[in-house]
Amino acid sequence: MRIIVADCSAVYSGRLNASLPLARRVLLIKADSSCLIFSELGSYKPLNWMAAPCTLRELTPSQDDSPDAAAAGAVEDARMEASAEPRPERIIRVNAAKSDDVLTVSLMRIVSDEQYELGADPGLVKDGVEDHLQRYLAQQIERLGEGSTLVRREYPTPIGPVDIMAVDAEGTHVAVEIKRHGGIDGVEQLTRYCELLNRDPLLAPVRGVFAAQTITPQARTLAQDRGFSCLILDYEEMKGTESDALTLF
Incomplete structure (x- = not known):
């Protein structure tokens, strides 16, 4: 499990188009490459996410020459130019395996980036079912x-x-x-x-x-x-x- 605390913005493109403006958030990246974005407020549900099966790549802005950059990265570039946001330190791009959906997270300032080995989980044992x-x-x-x-x-x-x-x-x-x-x-x-x-x-x-x-x-x-x-x-x-x-x- 990788946990990143960062000032970030995000764009989801594909069957649904959505964006998150710049703010400090928590990213959870799991071993299956799924990525979830959380804010300080709210309940258990993330603000945006990409569920497995998916592939995840971590890039610097200069490395972002992938074919899907035109679909997702260009949208993010235009949004940042319109809002005068700084260029990101790193970009996390998650592509869905069964569709053209793309989640692009631009990390402007990384406060914490930690990796943890959680091991096998026995699952939830419910009482009173x-x-x-x-x-x-x-x-x-x-x-x-x-x-x-x-x-x-x-x-x-x-x-x-x-x-x-x-x-x-x-x-x-x-x-x-x-x-x-x-x-x-x-x-x-x-x-x-x-x-x-x-x-x-x-x-x-x-x-x-x-x-x-x-x-x-x-x-x-x-x-x-x-x-x-x-x-x-x-x-x-x-x-x-x-x-x-x-x-x-």
Whole structure:
């Protein structure tokens, strides 16, 4: 990973034309040659970038005689002349491999230029994803109601697996759709499952439960209108983590 802090300007040309005027910014250049430009403000999203697959070249202005200089460099030259910007110390030019897109970054004053070996990354391990919620609910199936029993997780159907199939205390089959954040799309998905399952005389009647950590008011209204129950899942409680909040009793 290469990190450059510099006073720079940039021009992106190709399917989209965009430019960044001169300002101090951070450039991240990765091992795959992708280049991302960040400012002091804003969130995680860069101001401009070129993603892999791409090729990156670092030039001085006198070396910039490449064929694509007419496409990207000439635009930058005209812009600098119009704004009376100084000539750059270095130019970083990144060409997309699958298109004619070019990102040209002109480095006027380099404050810092550091290289770091980060090594292999194991990837993001998420906690509280739908698979975790499904596993805990299957282990704590009584949350669906006293006397409920688990049939199986990932109950197969021709249109995809139902997250949990259970049987309640009265012997009625219960199809459970689990989401982290429950919206209308999740209710529609549960509707399709229940309509299909209720065609099977060995299962019918099948009632639906829409379970999530949060459920939007619109989704709750739609679920109730279709005869489904809504169940809020407290992940921290389900995995046995006690809350630090003080309670009266």
